[in-house]
Each structure stands twice: as C-alpha cells, then as structure tokens.
Amino acid sequence: MGYRVAIVGATGEVGRAFLKVLEERNFPVDELYLFASERSEGIELTFKGERIKVQALNKVSSFSGIDIALFSAGSSISKEYAPKFASDGAVVIDNSSAWRLDPEVPLVVPEVNPEDVKEHKGIIANPNCSTIQMLVALKPIYDAVGISHIVVSTYQSVSGAGAKAIRELEEQVKAWCEGKEMPEAKNLPKRIAFNVIPQIDVFTENGYTKEEMKMLNETRKMLHDPEIRVSATCVRVPVFYGHSEAISVKLKGELSPEEAREILKKAKGVVVVDDPEERAYPIAIEVAGRDEVFVGRITRDLAFEPGLSMWVVADNIRKGAATNAVQIAELLHQYALV
Numbered sequence: 001m002g003y004r005v006a007i008v009g010a011t012g013e014v015g016r017a018f019l020k021v022l023e024e025r026n027f028p029v030d031e032l033y034l035f036a037s038e039r040s041e042g043i044e045l046t047f048k049g050e051r052i053k054v055q056a057l058n059k060v061s062s063f064s065g066i067d068i069a070l071f072s073a074g075s076s077i078s079k080e081y082a083p084k085f086a087s088d089g090a091v092v093i094d095n096s097s098a099w100r101l102d103p104e105v106p107l108v109v110p111e112v113n114p115e116d117v118k119e120h121k122g123i124i125a126n127p128n129c130s131t132i133q134m135l136v137a138l139k140p141i142y143d144a145v146g147i148s149h150i151v152v153s154t155y156q157s158v159s160g161a162g163a164k165a166i167r168e169l170e171e172q173v174k175a176w177c178e179g180k181e182m183p184e185a186k187n188l189p190k191r192i193a194f195n196v197i198p199q200i201d202v203f204t205e206n207g208y209t210k211e212e213m214k215m216l217n218e219t220r221k222m223l224h225d226p227e228i229r230v231s232a233t234c235v236r237v238p239v240f241y242g243h244s245e246a247i248s249v250k251l252k253g254e255l256s257p258e259e260a261r262e263i264l265k266k267a268k269g270v271v272v273v274d275d276p277e278e279r280a281y282p283i284a285i286e287v288a289g290r291d292e293v294f295v296g297r298i299t300r301d302l303a304f305e306p307g308l309s310m311w312v313v314a315d316n317i318r319k320g321a322a323t324n325a326v327q328i329a330e331l332l333h334q335y336a337l338v
Ligand SMILES: NC(=O)c1ccc[n+]([C@@H]2O[C@H](COP(=O)([O-])OP(=O)(O)OC[C@H]3O[C@@H](n4cnc5c(N)ncnc54)[C@H](OP(=O)(O)O)[C@@H]3O)[C@@H](O)[C@H]2O)c1
Pocket: 008, 009, 010, 011, 012, 013, 014, 015, 035, 036, 037, 038, 039, 040, 041, 057, 058, 071, 072, 073, 074, 075, 077, 095, 096, 097, 127, 128, 129, 159, 160, 161, 162, 163, 164, 316, 317, 320, 321
C-alpha cells in the first residue's frame, strides 16, 4: 500500500529535491500533489516519468485525503498551513524553522533520535541543515564517550538561502566575467561573489545570529541534553551546493582520533574520507548530490582536553533538507505511524 503525498513548495530548491529523493528511494507514493504560490500555478514537474501540475496553495480549501505532506515553503506558510493539513488528516514533515522548538513537535534526524517520531501529533520538524550534518557526525561519538562542548564554524553554500540566492551568485560572477559592474546583493546581506559573509539569518540580542542559535537549541532538543554547550559561527560562502563545517568538541571521556575514525566508519549515514597525506578529505563539490554526511581531518583537538576536531561536509539540499525529511517519512511507514 502506498501513500497520498503532498509537496508544499514543490517549485523551490528543496521541493524539487523532494521529487528526486522520493523517486530515488522508491518511497511508496500512490498519488502526488504539488503546491506552490500562485506564481507557479499550472507549471508541470516530473515524477517517475509523469508530468504533474502545480496547484496554487491559497486556492485549495480542503486537504483531506493527503497522508503525508512535505513542507518547504518557508516559515509563514508552515505556520498557517501545517495545522490545516494536520487537522485534515495528514502528517506534516516541515523543513522550515516554524515548529522546531515547539515542545509538542518532535525534531528528528533518523540517525540521531528516530524514536522521537513516535511522539508526533500531526507535525514533525526537520532540523536546520547545519545542525543535521553536525549531529549525524557527532552522535556516534556522543554515544561512545559523551560530549560537553561543541565549537563549530560553518561554510554554508548559497543554495541554503533558496533558488534566488543561487541566481544572485550566478549573476554576480557572470557580470564579473563580462567585465561589467556586479549587481547589488538582494537576497543575501552583502555581495557573495569572491567574498564570505559572517551573517546567516538575523542577529539576536546576544550578538549571535538566529542560524547560530538554531545550532545550539536544536542540538539540545535532539540530544535531550539541556547542558550541552554549542558555540557556532555561521558563514555564507560562494559555493553552490554543500555546507562544510570545522568542528571542535570537548569530550567527557578519552577517545583517540583512530578510535573516532573506527566508530564513524561503522556509523549509519556517515562516510569517512580521511587521508590528508593523499589530499583525501571531503569537499563540497564532491559531496553535492550525495545523501551521506562526509567526515575527514579527524585530529586530537589542541584546545580541548580530551577533545577532537574534524571537518564535516554534506549536501544541504539533500541530507540537510529533502533526504532527511523523506527518511522521516520512511520512519513513519516503518513504525506504521501514518
Ligand atoms: N535550502 C536549504 O538548504 C534548506 C535546508 C533546510 C531547510 N530549508 C527550508 O526550506 C524552505 C524552502 O527553502 P528553499 O531553499 O527550497 O526555498 P526556495 O527555493 O526559495 O523555494 C521556496 C518555495 O516556497 C514556495 N512559496 C513561496 N511563497 C509561497 C506561498 N505564498 N504559497 C505557497 N508556496 C509558496 C515557492 O513557490 P513559487 O516558486 O511559486 O514562488 C517555492 O516552491 C525554507 O523554509 C527553508 O528555510 C532550506
């Protein structure tokens, strides 16, 4: 038996990845409904060789008959429509930040806290992309010896800010190549071509950005560990796909880099690429399009004792968004929770 699945935000970067990932993983879809804004009404997208028309979300009054709704249309749409889909009988898996810290809503990464899906009341939140890849890499180490502190710097691609930010980088680079004046930043806070920007999302009262605070708050929620400390600096870089992270952790017990490497080699969803002498370490352009989280440069940290540092790279649109959400749908199927 298959499911009637809806994608809300189907024309966006994450929405289009949903179509690919559902097909590649052969998720049991009986019917697929695609929603976006009025701008995209009538556009056709392909799923398993079939053309499906996009419907304008605001023109639909009832969502009954949908079993699973994958949302990626931003927070305000999620706040307004996720409860409507849920009350009409669907389980919503939401990619925005709207519900992530709601105590009634499980926040789930299948490699980290799969059992939390069982607590759902109609809405399940998909975490922030940077937090997902960090925790897939750190959870096996957390389980082995414990982690008390995490210091992370991110190098986040423009696709993390949606389709418009990808075009912004393309247009700036094209103008530079043609010797023209580069267009002003519109979707990112500063010019991104040939630059790095230490701001993702808005600043909060304590001087950290919302993106940085997500890495702390979402980590605590998923690990069920209100004591763990996370200090993040989130930076946008001129890369199209793939977020990279330099992570240092303070451990609660001894663990050598060799032991960590062995643990991570056996961990679900993790690929270790770690032979610096051979220039083997994960890089965004090689990880784009993959579903796993790649880890390299695993060393003894020189600041934390005992501690480890590592380099973690994943495709933000796939494991950071679409793949993780489809894996949550697979858990719902596995546990018969739809
Ligand atoms: N990109 C990432 O790495 C990433 C990772 C994790 C989570 N997310 C989250 O996923 C969401 C979407 O991200 P994205 O990168 O896919 O953005 P995007 O490329 O800008 O796509 C946005 C989607 O939302 C739709 N939309 C916008 N306004 C709408 C409205 N009023 N009614 C219905 N649909 C509307 C758009 O439809 P139109 O084409 O018709 O405008 C489009 O399908 C965001 O909440 C983002 O924070 C993104």
